[in-house]
Amino acid sequence: FPGGILHPCKDGRPMWVIPAGINIKSFLAALTPAVVQRHCIYQLEYMERLKRLCVREADQELETQYLVIDFENFSLLHVYSWQAMKSITDMLQMMEDHFPECLEQCIAINAPNFFPILWKLVRPFLTQRTVDKVRVFGKADAWKEHLLGIMDAACLPLNWGGDMVGPGKDPKCRHVVNYGGRFEE
Numbered sequence: 001f002p003g004g005i006l007h008p009c010k011d012g013r014p015m016w017v018i019p020a021g022i023n024i025k026s027f028l029a030a031l032t033p034a035v036v037q038r039h040c041i042y043q044l045e046y047m048e049r050l051k052r053l054c055v056r057e058a059d060q061e062l063e064t065q066y067l068v069i070d071f072e073n074f075s076l077l078h079v080y081s082w083q084a085m086k087s088i089t090d091m092l093q094m095m096e097d098h099f100p101e102c103l104e105q106c107i108a109i110n111a112p113n114f115f116p117i118l119w120k121l122v123r124p125f126l127t128q129r130t131v132d133k134v135r136v137f138g139k140a141d142a143w144k145e146h147l148l149g150i151m152d153a154a155c156l157p158l159n160w161g162g163d164m165v166g167p168g169k170d171p172k173c174r175h176v177v178n179y180g181g182r183f184e185e
Helices: 024-030 033-058 083-097 115-125 143-150
Strands: 004-006 017-020 065-070 103-111 133-136
Touching: 004 033, 004 133, 024 083, 033 083, 083 115, 103 143, 115 133, 133 143
Parallel strands: 017 065, 065 103, 103 133
Antiparallel strands: 004 017
């Protein structure tokens, strides 16, 4: 599964990072919707445990986390896939129903110019309190500066404006953030 967890942010919260530009159609063809949903629940429950650990480290109450969705390599094919949109809306509905108020801020980065189409499809599944926590940045916007306002450069991959590099000087830090593999049609 693509994604990874970076922590701690400057305020002690964890950050869940999801690279959204994978071949979602093949990914969803390889996995059942139930498997995808179980993994999402696992990640959310893991984040809850991690927040409790962060509370001990930061010595403060932490109820929420950051979510960064990187839309690099995201295409209209993702939007026009019924299976992909159904999976996304099912996950959003599950999160709203079972993990309300777990979000400090959702930060969409590298949003393509057709993002308003995606937003129009996804928005009805979100409560207003969640919508108010969403920040959208295009490719040329100051999203790296925004992320650095939340997380120290040493804990943020170079690819996203930080100083952290992975083995072999990997700027995406694939040892921390999984970008998924290749899925054959």
